[in-house]
Amino acid sequence: MMKSCGRARVFVPAFVSFVSFAWCSGAVAAPAGEVVLSLSGTGDLGVTTVQDEEVLLASGTGPARLLVDGGTLALHFGDRDQDGLDDVPGDLDALEVVPVGAGTPWIAGVYFSLVSDQAGIQDGDVVRFDPGGPNGGLEVVWSEAQIQAAIQANDGNVDVDAIAIAADGALWFSLAEDEASGPSATVIADDDVLRLPPGATTAEVAFTGAQLEAMVQTALGSSATIGDVKGIDVDATQMIFTVQSPSSDDATVFSTLGGGSVHLAESGMGFFNAAEADAVAFFHGVPFPAPSATAANPKANDAVTVDVFGATPGQPFVLLLSGVVVPAGAAPALAGYGTLALDPQDPMFLVGLLNSPALASVADGNGNGAISGKIPSSASPYDLGIQVLDTATGRVSAPIVLEVNQ
Ligand SMILES: [Ca+2]
Ligand SMILES: [Ca+2]
Ligand SMILES: [Ca+2]
Ligand SMILES: [Ca+2]
Numbered sequence: 001m002m003k004s005c006g007r008a009r010v011f012v013p014a015f016v017s018f019v020s021f022a023w024c025s026g027a028v029a030a031p032a033g034e035v036v037l038s039l040s041g042t043g044d045l046g047v048t049t050v051q052d053e054e055v056l057l058a059s060g061t062g063p064a065r066l067l068v069d070g071g072t073l074a075l076h077f078g079d080r081d082q083d084g085l086d087d088v089p090g091d092l093d094a095l096e097v098v099p100v101g102a103g104t105p106w107i108a109g110v111y112f113s114l115v116s117d118q119a120g121i122q123d124g125d126v127v128r129f130d131p132g133g134p135n136g137g138l139e140v141v142w143s144e145a146q147i148q149a150a151i152q153a154n155d156g157n158v159d160v161d162a163i164a165i166a167a168d169g170a171l172w173f174s175l176a177e178d179e180a181s182g183p184s185a186t187v188i189a190d191d192d193v194l195r196l197p198p199g200a201t202t203a204e205v206a207f208t209g210a211q212l213e214a215m216v217q218t219a220l221g222s223s224a225t226i227g228d229v230k231g232i233d234v235d236a237t238q239m240i241f242t243v244q245s246p247s248s249d250d251a252t253v254f255s256t257l258g259g260g261s262v263h264l265a266e267s268g269m270g271f272f273n274a275a276e277a278d279a280v281a282f283f284h285g286v287p288f289p290a291p292s293a294t295a296a297n298p299k300a301n302d303a304v305t306v307d308v309f310g311a312t313p314g315q316p317f318v319l320l321l322s323g324v325v326v327p328a329g330a331a332p333a334l335a336g337y338g339t340l341a342l343d344p345q346d347p348m349f350l351v352g353l354l355n356s357p358a359l360a361s362v363a364d365g366n367g368n369g370a371i372s373g374k375i376p377s378s379a380s381p382y383d384l385g386i387q388v389l390d391t392a393t394g395r396v397s398a399p400i401v402l403e404v405n406q
Contacts, residue, residue: 040278063270071400080395105335132328215260231280288336311363337396
């Protein structure tokens with residue numbers, strides 16, 4: 001596909017200069033090794049602690065880092081319990097990422113499953129983020145009932161804990177628990193990987209747990225047992241997967257290539273704790289920075305810090321602000337996350353961009369930074385949308401929203 005790019009210039013007061021601000025449309029391939037991961041508990045990365053619902057980017061060329069903050073997930077998961085505040089999903093235990101077109105927010109290509117039922121979403125549902133769409137911005141693409149029927153689970157209840165969507169449209173998946181299936185009560189184990197072809201109503205076994213355990217043993221040169229298979233993805237040549245044990249490698253991404261190999265080792269991901277991955281997917285798109293705020297629901301005059309991860313080392317970044325949030329994205333198409341979720345017509349957007357040196361800073365040598373500020377003294381409730389602009393690449397981050405005075 002042809003790639004087309006443009007450039008604009010943005011005034012950054014802190015540096016009293018114009019910086020280039022580039023946008024592109026068209027497909028840009030991510031390096032083949034990059035994956036997104038979600039953990040089954042917290043992950044201590046030193047500079048930050050990531051939560052079990054959040055999404056990390058791991059490339060094998062340095063520590064893993066936050067890619068999708070809980071604040072971004074809450075914006076797109078929505079106010080499911082209708083208490084007036086957006087809800088953070090309890091825990092994502094399956095992830096798939098498919099490429100999206102220019103001008104579409106990256107998260108519209110993200111499919112997930114929950115670790116437990118939450119606000120009308122079942123733990124066996126395969127759900128896609130659908131920003132701006134009906135049903136509060138979520139679409140159940142494969143329902144738990146469909147998957148239960150596809151494996152004929154005798155107890156009528158399943159929990160999906162790994163998903164992948166193959167190029168032919170087949171859903172590959174694994175279960176969180178062993179299920180007895182059909183009249184002979186055949187056991188479908190939690191480390192088996194199943195495949196539901198497009199249009200089919202019955203799933204077939206793609207890999208047995210025993211086959212995958214043998215591959216992990218080959219990859220590690222050990223006699224390890226794997227327990228559960230917790231994450232999968234497939235491409236034209238391989239399946240990558242994560243497993244429950246051994247704990248030294250329960251965040252390691254294995255591959256079926258070569259009869260069993262290591263795609264990315266946990267030891268290279270920079271965890272300071274015994275992190276375990278419960279979801280994995282190949283990354284598609286262009287990596288973008290991640291903002292993370294110290295408070296999701298601040299009051300007027302509260303001090304708030306926005307931490308930033310994944311910016312260009314040693315280069316300036318700017319916080320973009322808006323009191324109007326557009327989850328489906330506003331024009332134009334932007335590099336990185338793909339869209340502006342803020343309203344460039346909102347007066348706060350221009351005031352913030354033009355008049356506040358406090359909204360610009362420089363990333364450290366690892367691409368991390370932080371900006372602290374005080375919430376303006378306004379008595380009325382409002383949403384404060386935030387995206388980060390990485391000035392060296394013109395890439396924008398995923399959005400987060402602070403629900404002020406709410
Ligand atoms: Ca998780
Ligand atoms: Ca699930
Ligand atoms: Ca269930
Ligand atoms: Ca499983």
